[in-house]
Amino acid sequence: MFELDKKSNLLELPEHRYQLKEVDEARMFREFYPYEEIPKIAFNNVHVPVNMPSEIWITDTTFRDGQQSRAPYTADQIVKIYKLLNRLGGPKGIIRQTEFFLYSEQDRRAALECMNLGYDFPEVTSWIRASKKDFQFVKEMGIKETGILVSCSDYHIFHKLHMKRGEAIEHYLGVVKDCIEAGVKPRCHFEDITRADIFHFVIPFARELMKLMGETGVPIKIRACDTMGYGVSYPGAMIPRSVHGIIYNLHKDADVPHALLEWHGHNDFYRAVANSTTAWLYGASAVNCSLFGIGERTGNTPLEAMVFEYAQLKGTLDGMDPTAITELAEYYEREVGEVIPPRTPFVGKNFNVTRAGIHADGLLKNEEIYNIFDTGKILNRPPRVAISNTSGLAGIAHWMNSNPALYAYKGIDKNNPLCIYLKDWVDEQYAQGRVTVITDEELEELIHVYEKITD
Template identity: 70%
Template sequence: MENRPVKMNNHTNLLQLEEHIYNLVDVQTPNVYRNLFPYDEVPKIAFNDRIVPHNMPEEIWITDTTFRDGQQSRAPYKTEQIVKIYDDLHRLGGPKGIIRQSEFFLYSKKDRDAVYKCMERGYQFPEITSWIRANKKDFELVKEIGMKETGILVSCSDYHIFFKMKMTRKEAMNHYLSVIRECLETGISPRCHLEDITRSDIFGFVIPFCLELMKLMEEYKIPVKIRACDTMGYGVNFAGSVIPRSVQGIIYGLITHGGVPSELIEWHGHNDFYKAVTNSTTAWLYGACGVNCSLFGIGERTGNTPIEAMVFEYAQLKGTLDGMDTTVITELAEYFDKEIGYRVPERTPFVGRNFNVTRAGIHADGLLKNEEIYNIFDTDKFLNRPVLVAVSNTSGLAGIAHWINTYYKLTADKQVDKNSPLVQIVKEWVDEEYEDGRVTVLTDEELIDVITETCIKLGISLKK
């Protein structure tokens, strides 16, 4: 104890006793944490009540994987679609570039064409990075294109090392280190994707591996990033939960024991257990500067952490949007729907068609009196999405007029009121529906059909 060095933590301003160095534990049989992950049962969440302190960095940011992990789970985007989305990510990230990077495949000519066209934009943010196969030919390609960084897969759980790669931990580590060194030799900064970290041996493999990566960074004077990949969505944010499932435990370990600076740590989460957003926020709170996301959460299986979710998590944690243009989120949702043919599920927060639509009669009454009662924030200001009240038998003339004005985004001089012939005719139709025994609210499509038909009869036009 007496010989272990004490050093100042400049973030907490506290003296800390350095932990011992963790060496690779080269086991003969894989540690698959069968006590936590019994395959024929639901996974277990265990606790040891070891609490780690909050450690949020001064700067936090978002990185994008829409064109990489997002694109793996759907038909490939066309080149012009990628360029359009990239333009919008630039606008969304604002002047401070809160959306810091966007990663691209380089496998095909079409992939590379999209990269070249995006690079021609000349944006500082999102910086264009790549995802490649770990070989010298691809490293040279990254350098030739003019990128400074690339992602490299370094699977870290025994599930992957033993069962997929058919290696021991020592063999895997030596293989990974030789590949990373090869990347550094070409002058490219490697971003190490530690796949399946939430089922890995943190102290027996991950920490020793990160210590070796930090030595390489010191040797080559080139940043080596760590992306902590919760590939199966097993991560949890509960205080006192045990690693490898504890998100804060993993981040704490990477920083305190692995010596990885916060600005070189990213969290990449999946949503298999509905925890992608919460886990990403937790990674920020406990020391990771970056969270890796995709638009609308589109990604493998249940998807990635949605970019739009983390934009609003950022604002809640920092008390400011820092210049991010959140109206772009709505534009992107509309573009995906109309141009790409991908419709976001209706009740998805921020982007779903019904995310700020009030349907219950008693709620609608309150919302018509003051929208703050049942709206999360000024959705018109931040998302160009005025709050809507669904029409039912309790809506009345005022409710129908409100629906028409907000759905069609009518300017003050074109708005209708309860005395409008259009509103009165629609109200008569609504009453007839419920007199016939209907009990459900009316859908947008039904109302649009009736309103369109009535407008033609009345010789008027509603321009949305």
Template identity: 70%
Template sequence: MSGQNGGTMRENNSTFENRPVTMNEKNNLLEIEEHMYILDDVEKPNVFRNMFPYSEIPKIPFNDRIVPHNMPKEIWITDTTFRDGQQSRAPYTTEQIVTIYDYLHRLGGPNGLIRASEFFLYSKKDRDAVYKCMELGYQFPEVTSWIRASKEDFKLVKEIGMKETGILVSCSDYHIFLKLKMTRRQAMEHYLSVIRECLEEGISPRCHLEDITRADIYGFVVPFCVELMKLMEEYNIPIKIRACDTMGYGVNYAGAVIPRSVQGIIYAIHTHAGVPHALIEWHGHNDFYKAVANSTTAWLYGCAGINTSLFGIGERTGNTPLEAMVFEYAQLKGTLDGMDTTVITELADYFEKEIGYEIPPRTPFVGKNFNVTRAGIHADGLLKNEEIYNIFDTEKFLNRPVLCSVSDTSGLAGIAHWMNTYFKLHGDKQVDKNSMLVQEVKKWVDEEYAGGRITVLTDEELIEQINAACEKLNLTIG
């Protein structure tokens, strides 16, 4: 039997005609109980070579099977800055972790829309950071952990006082057969035994289904999730499912085939494995520039939590940027629900000035040039009305007033506008277009373009000339 969005459905021995017909209260239609899926314990790994021919570019096939939108009433963001975000850069100091965590609390607002943040526990530095973050007493982001699947680590989580921990449960045959050297049944039995040990300690496991976009969704992922839901019922402890697009292969195109279809994966986990919305989380990577689009798609089709990292910092091409999902949330819900987006700019400043991380200048929302207009004709429009070339009121939401670059068309007003916005001058500290400083800089600008220049002036060039003019005129700015 063909599965939703591709794959093969495996049923148990119960016959289709004996299944009850019930009323679906959501759509008021009669339906037959969903099929039951059992593990397909294949002898050889299914690496979907038709979709992932390693010597060619991966392929995106379609079967035009569509699943319905099913966005949960409540959606939220989770953070992996201190876990996946630390796997691609020098480790943060304990003090830096605590400071960033405090920023995340402020950004998430009173409704705790940044729901949780995960931490390593391997080193004393990591554990010290965990203790200090927990001492702050914040409900959100909840401090959670990422550990090895061992009894010793489970006990450590319990001793620290954490309620939840992440556990790696790789789900593609690439990992099961080629890395772990197991069969699917062996892997499932091993994972379930580890998760049971976690539950025995009274800890809520967060199961990281690594490499889900190359996994057999109905042959392994759904049967495994069904067993996890049985354990959840047995122990009465929540078990979260994190769908990890480890290699960034997920796509958000309607009718694409699983395991590449994000909506198909979320549909399968929720509808066929019976995992509640609130226990499904998406973790995306940006290898094919799709991290944000895929994450938003996961929300739209039934996933409550989106796992992110500040500025997308993470392994290889990085994770879904946290700041991007803040604005995706606002666009989907029509409100920020209390999130303080100005903290995003504070975080960007902290990373650059205190941590020494250089944010690419054209990075949306946080790069120094993200709302700078450079084209002369655009600058002219911007000076007349900033809504023409600014995405929203960036000064209100990010403390980042729109900036126009300086060129031969800017004039005295344009140069004055650049100075006031770049140096954040307000009130009587603002420079006027008729000031000696502005006129002195304008002379240099005119000379540049009279000499044949056609490109806009860079920030660095302008700062150099402004400093020189201030020294010549014995003036200070600001």
């Protein structure tokens, strides 16, 4: 029998279809994930409505997932990055939270130093082992919310935990109750959700969490974790790979409020940004990111990318300060020792450098022709040109004035002897048959030679 749905006011299948279904063997979804072949993307042409929350925001995992694939940050580095995240997120706290490991003394000290700064945003949260001892430790530190790992695919339930589905739910509910008992708000990380049985494990478990929330009055967040990056944003794609399907069903069929839904993506198939945006569009208020996408394996959703996704969706930066992105990138390369690939959008050395000669000519005439937006104003990164046979003295002077590595030559005029020296060398290169643009490294080395000659 159909039942009248209280949200849609339409006759729909009854809620009891979302019951826990025990299985004797792990369901590995081999039709999607044959393992010895490339994963499959299947469609059933089920379309769900766009349902973006009125408020959306970003959460950060730079100090948690971001530390799982690199050398640990020092406490001083964490505090510096945290300060810049605060500035980037702006007074409205669009970067709402950040999470910390608390295993080491250094991590705990860094978390406390950040908390002592007194910023409202990003709120310091934690990620800990699911034990009463750790919950009590979080409470003593004054941290109000913590992440708890609740793996939800049979890959993990059967092969890592060696449990049945029902046993896993009972175990997880016990852990969440321990967290609440300790006075800490739980954030449940539904690990490996894109390989999970959505209707016969994920939704029933989420409904139990919402029931517990109703009984205790304590908000319980659900973070949908695309642990292996299998999620897709294509309309009509089948669950469990459908990002919009997962978010829609968690909200509609498990009654998880928008504000308690969060997406955590990985970039194994180059889909982290698109999937995170899709999660926003279909009902998750929060997307979880790390700076520059640094994280496990291929990394997480780059936080800086979602700043610009937010601005494009909302039509405003809402007080965010994207010039902090440029400072963060410079700090990472200068102090943290991270090498950012030069073509990385928004932060790479060459992201707004025009190298094609004809493009450089257009950029010099009007930068809007070949620049994505006013990168000088918004990111404090004016567009730059690479030098070719069409650049001329003006092009060389422009290159020097806009090259951060040549700060000492800021304001140099095209008639300066150094510009003339460089142009003569460039002209000779092309006279000898060169067809490619001149690299920054070549010109910078040539400037060092000139300095020695004229010293």
